[in-house]
Amino acid sequence: MRQGMRLPSPGLVISSLALFVALGGTVYAAAKLDGKAIRVKSLPGNRLKVHSVAANRLKPGALRAAVPGAPGNLIVGSEIDLLTLGQVPEAAHSETAGYAQTAGEAQTAVNAVNAVNAQTVNGHSAGCTPGTQQFAGACWQLAYSEAALSAPAAASSCAAQGGTLPEALQLAAFSQQPGVTLASGDEWSSDITNYSDVNIYGVTLVSSAGEVASDASSKPHKFRCVIPLLT
Numbered sequence: 654m655r656q657g658m659r660l661p662s663p664g665l666v667i668s669s670l671a672l673f674v675a676l677g678g679t680v681y682a683a684a685k686l687d688g689k690a691i692r693v694k695s696l697p698g699n700r701l702k703v704h705s706v707a708a709n710r711l712k713p714g715a716l717r718a719a720v721p722g723a724p725g726n727l728i729v730g731s732e733i734d735l736l737t738l739g740q741v742p743e744a745a746h747s748e749t750a751g752y753a754q755t756a757g758e759a760q761t762a763v764n765a766v767n768a769v770n771a772q773t774v775n776g777h778s779a780g781c782t783p784g785t786q787q788f789a790g791a792c793w794q795l796a797y798s799e800a801a802l803s804a805p806a807a808a809s810s811c812a813a814q815g816g817t818l819p820e821a822l823q824l825a826a827f828s829q830q831p832g833v834t835l836a837s838g839d840e841w842s843s844d845i846t847n848y849s850d851v852n853i854y855g856v857t858l859v860s861s862a863g864e865v866a867s868d869a870s871s872k873p874h875k876f877r878c879v880i881p882l883l884t
Contacts, residue, residue: 779882779883780792780882781880781882782880784796785880786830786833787882788823788827788830789823789826789827790882791816791879791880791881791882792816792879792880792881792882793819793827793877793879793880794877794878794879794880795832795833795877796877797835797836797840797875797876797877798810798875798876798877799875800875801838801873801874801875802873802874802875802876803870803871803872803873804818804841804856804870804871804872804874805870807841807874807876808841808843810876810878811876811878811879814878814880815880815881816878816879816880816881817843817878817879818841818842818843818876818878818879819842819843819877819878819879820842820843820844821842821843821844821857821858821859821865822865823879824840824842824859824877825859825863825864825865828859828861828863829863834861835859835860835861835863836861836874836875837861838874838875839858839859839860839861839866839868839874839875840858840859840874840875840876840877841856841858841874841875841876842856842857842858842859843856844856844857845857845870846867847867852870852871853869853870854869854870855867855868855869855870856868856869856870858874
């Protein structure tokens with residue numbers, strides 16, 4: 654008598670069916686499950702991989718601090734690795750503005766130094782030339798003239814050099830400066846003392862002792878010129 658086929662046991666059938674359902678469910682889950690299908694709070698945080706959730710996918714206040722007693726139990730700045738954060742958009746403008754301000758201040762400082770050391774101002778020479786000394790806001794000639802001239806001729810000589818005769822009181826004060834000596838025969842100033850007729854007038858003189866006197870403008874005396882700082 655031919656032996657018939659042996660039927661599988663009920664337990665084997667149930668096991669096979671369970672395996673088929675399990676495998677089919679896994680494939681279905683892999684193909685169909687997304688974030689919307691996951692119930693809120695069904696996945697604990699320690700089941701998520703690092704960097705698996707982008708920051709822009711989190712709602713404000715969604716992250717809570719792990720440190721007990723933190724205000725509102727929210728994450729505080731000390732818990733954040735600043736190296737992992739990008740630059741705040743407005744920070745770039747702020748940083749640029751800082752550089753601009755610093756650059757502006759540096760340029761201002763450079764301009765100030767250049768102004769102090771400037772040799773010209775608007776095309777004019779600045780400072781006193783050799784043979785002159787700065788006094789009362791101008792450059793005074795240290796030596797008096799070699800020739801004695803009338804007051805008008807002395808004034809013309811100073812004008813040709815870009816200067817003028819000094820005022821009497823300023824010349825007297827300048828005579829007291831260290832190393833300054835006025836001519837022994839008195840020096841012309843620019844001050845007129847009296848006037849009697851056309852081309853007849855007196856001009857103030859200052860002696861080597863700093864004394865103030867006067868003489869007719871036509872008489873010859875030595876002089877020195879006062880040159881402006883800008884020429």
